[in-house]
Amino acid sequence: MSAPELVLVLRYRKAVTYGFHALLGALGEHETATWFEVRFGESAEETARHIREAGDVRTLVLWSFYSPDAAALADELKQIRALADGPQVTHLAGGVHATAEPMQTLDAGWDMAAIGEGESTLLSLVDAKGDPAGITGLAYRDADGKLVRTGKAKQRPLDDFPGFALKWDRFNALEITRGCIYACRFCQTPFMFSARFRHRSLANVRWHVDQMRARGLRDVRFITPTALSYGTQTDEPDLAAVEELLASCREGIGPNGRVFFGSFPSEIRPEHVSREALRLVKKYCDNNNIIVGAQSGSDRVLDAAKRGHGVEEVKRAARLGIEEGFRINVDMIFGMPGEGEQDVADSLRLARELADLGARIHAHTFMPLPGTPWRDAPPGDVDPETIREVDRLSRRGALYGHWQKxxxxxxxxxxxxxxxxRPGRSRTLLPTVPPQTRLPQGD
Structure with missing residues (x-):
C-alpha cells in the first residue's frame, strides 16, 4: 500500500480536545483530492514517534493552546524537534494565543500560526497538501525570514461544520454559540471570534444530539460564552428559543440521557437569571448547579471591565438560584487592573455574603491575556490579607479554583x-480606578 500524501499529527491534550474535534469534524465532511492520515499524539514522545513513522511524507503537526500554556508547550516543541524533525515537518499552532500573538508564537519555535477560526484554514491546507501559499488565516516567515500574514480566515456559519469528529469517534460538549457581544476587557472570546453571536441552528443541534444517542452517548452539554443568549442577537435572552433548544435536546437524547445547561463548560450572566429561566433549566435539564459570572464585587471595576451588569444583579441571581433549588457557583477574579482598597474590600464582602447564602466562589486571579484590551495591564496582584480571607473561605468549602497557579x-x-x-498602546489602561493598595490588617 502506498504512503499518504499528507500526515496530520495532532498534539492531542485533554485541555484542547474541543477545538481539535471541531477541526476534525470539518475535515471528516470535507471532500478533497489529497490522501491524508490523522494521528493522535497524546504525549511528546508519541507525537515524535508519529512524526518519525511518517518518514519523508509531508507532515503537519497541529498544536492548539491557551495563553497560560504557551511557554510550557514551547519547551515541549523543542523536545519534540530534538526527537523527530526534518524539512518535511511543519509545526502549526492555532487557538486564541496564536491568533493574538502570531509573532511571539513564531519566535517561540512554531513554523506557522493560524489566525482566527481554523476550520476553513485547515481544509485549505489539506487541499494544498500542506503548502501555505495563498491560504488565508496564517502567519509565517518566508525563505528570507520576512513575516507573511494572510489575514483571518473567513468566518462561516456554525452549521457549515459538525461540532465533533464523527469519523474519528471523538465527542465533546456541543458548541451552540460562537462569539460574544459583551466584549469584556479581560476575555479573549469576542476579540478572536468578533463581538457578535453566531448560533448553531436548532435543527443542526438536534442532528448532533441524534448522532450522540445513536452511538450510545448519554450526556448533552454545551459550549457557549453565555448560555441564556442562545437564539438572540441582543443583550436580552430569548427564552422561547432557549426552551425550544432544551425541549428538542431532551427529546432527542431520550429517557436514559441527560441534558446540562448553564453548568460547566458554560455559564449564565447574572442579569439573565430569572425564575422563568431557572424553571426552564429545572424542567428540561439534569444539572443541579449553575455557574454565574460575577467577576468582581466592585461596581467600579465591573464598569471598567465593560461587564454590562452590576453587583446587585449578582446578588439577585444567587438568591433566585438558591431559592429555586440550585447550587450556585460564582466566578470571581481577584487582582483586576486598577483595583483600589475599597474595590478589594467590596469583592471580599460580596464573596462572604454569597457564601453565607450557600453559594460557592470559583476564584481566579486576573491574567493579562493576549488579544484583549487588558493585554498590557499588570498581572493580578493579590495582597496578603486578601489571600488570608480567600483561604478562610476555602477552608469553609465556600471557595475553590486554581487562582494561586x-x-x-x-x-x-x-x-x-x-x-x-504593541505600538501606540499605553500600559496605563484604567485612569478612572485608583491604583491598588493593600488592605489594612484585620479588615
Whole structure:
C-alpha cells in the first residue's frame, strides 16, 4: 500500500480536545483530492514517534493552546524537534494565543500560526497538501525570514461544520454559540471570534444530539460564552428559543440521557437569571448547579471591565438560584487592573455574603491575556490579607479554583507582553480606578 500524501499529527491534550474535534469534524465532511492520515499524539514522545513513522511524507503537526500554556508547550516543541524533525515537518499552532500573538508564537519555535477560526484554514491546507501559499488565516516567515500574514480566515456559519469528529469517534460538549457581544476587557472570546453571536441552528443541534444517542452517548452539554443568549442577537435572552433548544435536546437524547445547561463548560450572566429561566433549566435539564459570572464585587471595576451588569444583579441571581433549588457557583477574579482598597474590600464582602447564602466562589486571579484590551495591564496582584480571607473561605468549602497557579501564569504573560509591546498602546489602561493598595490588617 502506498504512503499518504499528507500526515496530520495532532498534539492531542485533554485541555484542547474541543477545538481539535471541531477541526476534525470539518475535515471528516470535507471532500478533497489529497490522501491524508490523522494521528493522535497524546504525549511528546508519541507525537515524535508519529512524526518519525511518517518518514519523508509531508507532515503537519497541529498544536492548539491557551495563553497560560504557551511557554510550557514551547519547551515541549523543542523536545519534540530534538526527537523527530526534518524539512518535511511543519509545526502549526492555532487557538486564541496564536491568533493574538502570531509573532511571539513564531519566535517561540512554531513554523506557522493560524489566525482566527481554523476550520476553513485547515481544509485549505489539506487541499494544498500542506503548502501555505495563498491560504488565508496564517502567519509565517518566508525563505528570507520576512513575516507573511494572510489575514483571518473567513468566518462561516456554525452549521457549515459538525461540532465533533464523527469519523474519528471523538465527542465533546456541543458548541451552540460562537462569539460574544459583551466584549469584556479581560476575555479573549469576542476579540478572536468578533463581538457578535453566531448560533448553531436548532435543527443542526438536534442532528448532533441524534448522532450522540445513536452511538450510545448519554450526556448533552454545551459550549457557549453565555448560555441564556442562545437564539438572540441582543443583550436580552430569548427564552422561547432557549426552551425550544432544551425541549428538542431532551427529546432527542431520550429517557436514559441527560441534558446540562448553564453548568460547566458554560455559564449564565447574572442579569439573565430569572425564575422563568431557572424553571426552564429545572424542567428540561439534569444539572443541579449553575455557574454565574460575577467577576468582581466592585461596581467600579465591573464598569471598567465593560461587564454590562452590576453587583446587585449578582446578588439577585444567587438568591433566585438558591431559592429555586440550585447550587450556585460564582466566578470571581481577584487582582483586576486598577483595583483600589475599597474595590478589594467590596469583592471580599460580596464573596462572604454569597457564601453565607450557600453559594460557592470559583476564584481566579486576573491574567493579562493576549488579544484583549487588558493585554498590557499588570498581572493580578493579590495582597496578603486578601489571600488570608480567600483561604478562610476555602477552608469553609465556600471557595475553590486554581487562582494561586494563575498568579504565576499572569506574571509570565506580563513578561511576554513586555517583550512584544504593541505600538501606540499605553500600559496605563484604567485612569478612572485608583491604583491598588493593600488592605489594612484585620479588615
Amino acid at each position: 494563575q498568579r504565576d501564569h499572569a506574571a509570565r504573560l506580563a513578561a511576554a507582553a513586555e517583550a512584544y509591546p
